[in-house]
Amino acid sequence: MSKKPSDPTPAENTPESANPYIEIAERSQRLVNDWLTRHGNEIQAPDVDPLNVGEAFLEMTRHMMANPQKMMESGLSLWQGYMELWQSTALRMMGAEAEPVAQPARDDRRFRDEAWTENQVFDYIKQSYLLTAKWLESTVHDVEGLDRKTQHKVDFYTKQFVNALSPTNFLMTNPEALRATVESKGENLVNGLNNLLEDLERGDGKLAIRMTDMEAFEIGKNVATAKGKVVYRNDLIELIQFDPLTDKVSQTPLLIVPPWINKFYILDLRPENSFIRWASEQGHTVFVISWVNPDAKLARKTYDDYMLEGPLAAMDAIEQATGERAVNLIGYCLGGTLTAATLAWIAGQRSKRWKNRVKTQ
Incomplete structure (x- = not known):
């Protein structure tokens, strides 16, 4: 007997085809239950704004209401734009050529x-x-009497709102996403949901x-x-x-202060792009600060502590390890900011302990 066109294919009837969906349902339920078990009594209403x-935006609205004529002109311009778009679309549907009413910017890849x-x-x-989008952004930007700080905030969050509502962000209005869904028979959506669940599991219920x-x-x-080897540690660092x-070895050790955000x-990284390895190959004895991951125990630590227990403590430890008082000092990213503050602090000290401690920076 021939199979009817409407009959499901064998693959669609196999239990394996349902496995990903069953697994996702089970993981989702388990994730919700685990989160409620840990945080059920801690749920609080979030700060709304x-x-x-x-x-x-209320301040912007007050200024806009003070000029109703401008509001009417703005609304009229949007209405005229849509009239042109409807006419252009109608011409295209009838097979005629029509110039686009709105086009994306050259650098808009969406x-x-x-x-x-x-x-x-x-x-x-x-x-x-x-x-x-263009109408909304221009309307909120062109508000008379709004102070610059408020105007920047309104412009910024309007841009975020407009970008979030882009049709590229929604499955049913994104032709690329729809095409990928059809071609993969929905596997792309399953993979995306799996990624979401993994992110939630990694954050113990938070994204x-x-x-x-x-x-x-x-x-x-x-x-x-x-x-390398750890030669010193305190509450904030390992050296x-x-x-x-x-x-042939350089007499002056090299101290590197990296940022504490990474x-x-x-x-x-790899040997061919490791700055630490490169510096070692130039004959330097390299010391690098490794910042700890802070927790509640370090809540009262200040920027001063990061300087005192970071670069300054490292210099003392380097002297103990090598016998050399002076170091060559490098700061990277936020570590460079701390290095600059440390150098300024040293320059203001009268104690001989800190005199000539930094050779080059």
């Missing part, structure tokens, strides 16, 4: 897929969005968005490849020493 965005232009429905969605491939780095292979890789091994 911690950044006072609403107040800025609408580069051909379907945004060739498909009349998606072309209309694109143009109506661009038309409304901890993965910014990189967690499996991409391996210690000693493509991160932290230089061989790591890397021996020179040459027979790890020291940003300077020690």
Whole structure:
């Protein structure tokens, strides 16, 4: 007997085809239950507007209401724009050529897929969005009497709102996403939901968005490849020493102060792009500060503490390890800011203890 066209394919009837959906449902339920178990009694109403965005928009609205004629002109310009768009779309539907009413900026990559232009429905969605977005941004920007700070805040959050509502962000109004869904038979949506669940699981119920491939780095292979040893530690740092890789060694040790918002091994990735290894190959005895991950115990630590227990404590430890009082000092990123503050502090000291402690910086 021949199979009817409406009959499901064998693959659709197999239990395996439902497995991803069953797994997602189970993981979602488990995640919700775990979160409620841990935080069920701690749920509090969030601060609705911690950044006072609403107040800025209320202030903008008050100024706009003071000039009703300008509001009417703004509304009329939007209406005229839509009349032109409707006429243009109608001409295209009848097979005639029509100039677009609204076009994306040259650097706007969201609408580069051909379907945004060739498909009349998606072309209309694109143009109506661009038309409304431009109108909204220009309307809130051109408000007389609004102070500069409030105007910047209104402009910024309006831009975020407009970008969030882009049709490219929604499945049913994004031809590329729809095409990928059809071609993968929905697998792309399943994978996306899996990624969301992984981010929620990683954050114990809070959204901890993965910014990189967690499996991409391996210690000693493509991160932290230089061989070093911890020679000092306190509440805020561990000081790591890397021996020179040459027979001739520079007398003055090199101290590197990295930022505390990421790890020291940003300077020690693969051997071919490791600054620490390169410095060791130039004959330097390299010392690098590794900042601890702060927790509640360090809540009362101040910027002064980061200076005293960071670069200054490291200098004393280097003197103990090498016998050299002076160091060559390098600061990277936020570590450079701390280094500059440290140098200014040293320059203001009258004690001989800190005189000539930094040779070059």
